Amino acid sequence: MVYDFDTVFDRLPTSSSKWSYRKQRTGVEDVIPMWVADMDFASPPEVTEAITARAAHPIYGYTVSSDKYYEGLINWMKRRHGWSGIQRDGILYSPGVVAGFNFAIQAYSQPGDKVVIQPPVYYPMKNAILNNGRQLVDNPLNLVKDNYVMDYEDLEEKIDGRTKMIILCSPHNPVGRVWKRNELEQLVEVCEKKDIVIVSDEIHFDLILGKIKHTCTATLSEDAMQRTVTLVAPSKTFNLAGLSNSSAIIPNKKLRDAFQNVTQNHGIHNSNIFGMVAQEAAYAKGEAWLEELLTYLRGNLKFMEDFIKEKIPGLKVYPLEGTYLAWVDCTSLGMDDAALKEFMLKKAKLWFDEGTMFGSGGSMFMRINIACPRSILKQALERLEKAVKEL
């Protein structure tokens, strides 16, 4: 390996959401935090160099997204995701993907309208729908032979005249599925029939650990292209979440104008300088680092799966096709959800995201972020093993 993923950094002095507020937020000082989705790895050195070089110029005034910024994203989408022909004016800036789906809700629905999500799913989606005064429609994933699948019949049944859009999570956080092309095709077919907008949150698109290739929803057909708003960012891939930078790719002019209208009404008109520079460097020079990251993450996954199989066999780790967030069924520990949370924090001293946060289907699950040096992962698993054996 050319790049280093083993160094353990002290993130405490950096106001890290994951590390710096453990006592305030959990009541336990020395928990190992494996909850929020950022990584305990240094970003690619090429990115740090670019940020440092820009920081050396001491004027940080209003900044407009550069040609290099747009070209970098367009080339990345083409090279790594097979999506050719994205036009520069089809790309809109958003300070984050969560902001992006909030803007989309405001752009494509009215208060009281319905918006669909597929739980268990990334919880800010539900909050965005409810906080904006829209009605939440759950189209839960089904578990078929230990594989999470979409329920197209249920979806079709639930879409009525007030339903304006679905927020898709692809790859899916927290169940770790990378949706196959034919699965997405069936989803698009229903959305086309019922004429609703698809907001496709593809923030985890580069983090593919298994054999299934990521398919961008918009590329499935001309109809999909015209009804899909694709939300992407380099933040998960290159560990840049603190730089507040993401893109909404919206080929359809009407949808794009509506989205832009909302962002303008929120006063969003400039890029974040360092977010822009980081994305330029990451997409131009970060590919070798990403390949090594994926190798390391696959190694972490295998390490965890082997450890659990051998030493804590009651726990069930679902196949992690994409993302670095493992979805683990803890039913065999024989607790209820409140007791499980307490057990993980106070006995095992581990801070995971509880499954119930992700909506229906999450009970008795824990979502475990494995994007950390293997030594930390090992320490965490040893804590878990010890706590389980003492039960």
Ligand SMILES: Cc1ncc(COP(=O)(O)O)c(C=O)c1O
């Ligand atoms: C599916 C999904 N969407 C969005 C985000 C966050 O995006 P941002 O930090 O750009 O708002 C996350 C972070 O965990 C995520 O998992």
